[in-house]
Amino acid sequence: MNTVERVDFKNKKPNFGRLIDYGFILGDQCYEYECTLKSSGFHLKITISLSGVVHTMLTDLDAGEEYTLHLNPTSTGEFVGLVRQEYNQILSDIIEKCFDNNVFKSELANKIIEYVNVEYSIEFEYLWAKFPNNAIVRRLDNQKWFAALLTVERSKIGVSGEGIIEIIDLKMRPEDKEKIIDNDKYLPGYHMNKNHWFTICLDGRVSFEEIVDKLNASYHLAK
16 A cells, blocks of 8 residues: 655544544554545545554556556656546545644644634634644634634744744733733734734643633633
8 A cells, every 4th residue: 555645634633533424444453445436447445544644555456456657746648647636536535524633733732722612612723825834713603713823933922942832822901911911921912913912832831721711711802
């Protein structure tokens, strides 16, 4: 089998419940799906490991051999083009219907995503193709944002050290700005109106419970 390396799978993780709904069968430590390509009659087997690694095998049943030309971008011709197109459509459909975003790596970010989903029945949205590592969440009733999860260079928000840090932006009342912003636990809102938003670094300096309190307050401020 061939390991699938597609940009589409970057920062994605399989939702095993949706895989089952799609038609995957749980095998030996992996999920398996099989179908026949309409364009060629080839047999396609897709295997997804419990760690999320995707493998595929495309077989020409008449020849009894594995077909791999569709994986070579330099292979041209009408037939291989049709096979490649259908193969990619099937994978894209599985990604859309059976995979969740897995952009944020910190425990706090993922706990926040889960909390918002459970408490408010809302999922974070990834709105920008140019900034796939940024997400927002908005109220269902008025579509106003009440939080944003972002990845940013530490230097851009004045945090010591090098590299990327995950942050959350939350709403505040302008009159509370001086009480909230301490440039340690609570920073001026990154990429937001600094009179209405503040930033928390998701590096443990603020507890999950404290973040949840601020998150709920932000939700109510977005009326």
